[in-house]
Amino acid sequence: MTPLATAICAAIAASSLLGFYLRRRQIAHVRGLRDAPPRDFAASVTQEEHSRAADYTIASTKIAGFKALFDGAVALLWLLALLAPLYALVSRFTDPGLARSVAVVLLFATVSELLDLPFAFWKTFRLDASFDMNRQTPIGFFTDWLKSALLQLAIGTPLLLGMFAAFRAFPERWWLIAFAGFMIFFVGMTALYPSLIAPLFNKFTPLPNDALRQRLEALLQRCGFAAQGLFVMDASRRSARGNAYFTGFGKTKRIVLFDTLIAKHTPEEIESILAHELGHFKFGHVRQMMGLFALLAFAGFAVLYWAMGANGLAPAFGLPFDPGVAFVVVLVAQEPIVHLLSPLLAWRSRRAEFEADDFAKAMVGEAPMISALTRLTRDNLATLTPDWLYTLFYYSHPPVPVRVAHLRGAA
Numbered sequence: 001m002t003p004l005a006t007a008i009c010a011a012i013a014a015s016s017l018l019g020f021y022l023r024r025r026q027i028a029h030v031r032g033l034r035d036a037p038p039r040d041f042a043a044s045v046t047q048e049e050h051s052r053a054a055d056y057t058i059a060s061t062k063i064a065g066f067k068a069l070f071d072g073a074v075a076l077l078w079l080l081a082l083l084a085p086l087y088a089l090v091s092r093f094t095d096p097g098l099a100r101s102v103a104v105v106l107l108f109a110t111v112s113e114l115l116d117l118p119f120a121f122w123k124t125f126r127l128d129a130s131f132d133m134n135r136q137t138p139i140g141f142f143t144d145w146l147k148s149a150l151l152q153l154a155i156g157t158p159l160l161l162g163m164f165a166a167f168r169a170f171p172e173r174w175w176l177i178a179f180a181g182f183m184i185f186f187v188g189m190t191a192l193y194p195s196l197i198a199p200l201f202n203k204f205t206p207l208p209n210d211a212l213r214q215r216l217e218a219l220l221q222r223c224g225f226a227a228q229g230l231f232v233m234d235a236s237r238r239s240a241r242g243n244a245y246f247t248g249f250g251k252t253k254r255i256v257l258f259d260t261l262i263a264k265h266t267p268e269e270i271e272s273i274l275a276h277e278l279g280h281f282k283f284g285h286v287r288q289m290m291g292l293f294a295l296l297a298f299a300g301f302a303v304l305y306w307a308m309g310a311n312g313l314a315p316a317f318g319l320p321f322d323p324g325v326a327f328v329v330v331l332v333a334q335e336p337i338v339h340l341l342s343p344l345l346a347w348r349s350r351r352a353e354f355e356a357d358d359f360a361k362a363m364v365g366e367a368p369m370i371s372a373l374t375r376l377t378r379d380n381l382a383t384l385t386p387d388w389l390y391t392l393f394y395y396s397h398p399p400v401p402v403r404v405a406h407l408r409g410a411a
Contacts, residue, residue: 001080005316008333009076015336016072022390023065029387030054030061038384038401044374045384056131056381063127067119074115075332078108079317086111087325098168101324102160106153108328113149120145128239131381136238147200159185164323167308175305179298186293194228194247194254204231207257212267216255216274219363223278230255232262241380244273246281264379269372272364279359285352292348304330342393349396354406366407373400 001009036042037050087104094100124141128134136144162181166174189197198204207213207230216230235241235258242261247254255277261270280286307313308326313333319325360369377384377400386399398406 001318002316004313005079008313008316008336009079011336012072012075012079012333015339016068016075019068019072019339020065022387022393023061023068026061026387026390027058027065029390030057030383030385033385040401040404041374041384044371045378049378050384052131053378053381053383054385056127056133057383057386059127059130060123063119063123071335074112075335078332079329083108083317083325083328084319087320087322096322098161098164101164101322101327102157104322104324105160105327106157108331109152109156110149117145133240133381134238135236135240140238144201151197151200155189160324160327167323175301178304179301182297182301183294186297187290190290198247203234204254204256205234206230207232212262212270215267215271219271219275219278223275223282223363225278225281226253228254230257232257232259234259236260236263242376244270244277246277246286260379265372265375266368268364268368269375272360272368272372273376275360275363276356276369278363279356280352282359283352283355285356288352289349292345300334303334339393346393346396350398353397353403357403357407361407370404370407373403376400 031054034051034054036047037045041050086107090100090103090107094103121141124134124136125138159182163174163178166177166181168174170177207216213230220226231254233256235243240260242258242264244255244257244261247256255274257270257274261273265273304327307330308323310321312326313329314321314326317329319329357369376382382400384399384401386395391399397403
C-alpha cells in the first residue's frame, strides 16, 4: 500500500472517530440540560415535552454514533479487503469494457444499500415507533426501499454508461463532457421531479379552496411569487412529523404542505412557514446553492479525472486498473473531505435561514414565526439544547433558540 493509500485510510478512520466524538458530545450536552427547557420557552414548551425531545435526541444520536464507526470500518474494509474480490467476482461474468465497469459500481452500490437497510429499519420501527412518530408499515417501508433502489438503478445505469463511454472515447476531455452532461441531467431532474418522481412515493392533492388557501394565495401575490400550485402531501402515512417545502423551478415550481403540518398548525403559523420558504427564493438561495453544487461537482469530476488515470487511486491500493474500480475508490475516499467541509456548507445554509426568517418576519410578523418554530420543534421532537460543536458540523438550520432570538432582535 502506497503512502497515499495509507493517508486516505488514516483520514477515513479519523473522520469516523470525529463523527463518533461529536455525537458523544451532543448526547452529554442534551442529557445535561434535559430537566428544564430554555428560559425563553418555559411558557410554550412543558417540562415533559422538553424531556421527551431530549430522550429522542439522545437515542437517535446513539444510533448515529454507532453508524459513524460502522461506516468507517466498512469503508476501510472496502478499500483493503472487499473491493478486489468484488471485482474478481464481476470479472467472472463480464468481459473487459463498459459492462464490467458499470457492474462493479452497481454491485458496490447494492451491497452498500443492503448494509444501510438495518439502520433505517431500526430507526423507523424501534426508535420512531417507541416515541409514537412512525406511521409506516413494514410492507410500506420495503416497498419504498425497493422503489428507490429500482429508480436509482434506472437512472444510475445510463449515467455510468455515458461517463465510462466518454472516458474511453475522449481520454483527455471526458471529465468535462461528463460534468456538462451531469449538470444538464441535474437541472432536468430538478424540473421534472415534482411531476415524475415525487408521485411515485406520495400522493399530492391540491390544497382545498378554503380560508387557508386564500390566505396563502394572498401571501404569494404580496410577494410577487408565481407557482404551479399549492399541494398537500400525505406525509401522515409514514410519519407524525410536519413540514413544508418548495420543489422544481421556473414554471414547474410547486408548494407542498405536509398534511401533518396542516393538522397541527394554525393558519397564521402555516402562512409564516410559507413566507420563510418564499424568502429563500426572494434572496436567490436556490440559485446560489445550485451554483455551489456545480462548483463542487466540477471539483469532483476533476478529481475523478486524476483518480481514473493509470497512476490514480486504484493502483495506490493495489487494485486493478478499471474505471469502475477507480470510481468506487473515489466514492469511498471522499467521505473525510465531505465531513471536513460540512461546517462551511452548513454555515452557508444557516446564514440563508436567517435571511429567510427576516423575510418572513417582514411579511407576516414576528409572533407567528416564533410560534411555528416552537411548535415544529416540539412536534418533531427536536432538541432545544444542542451542543455548539455538533451544530457546527451537522445543523443545516440554526438551532431554534438562536432563530427565535434573532427574530426578536436579540442576536
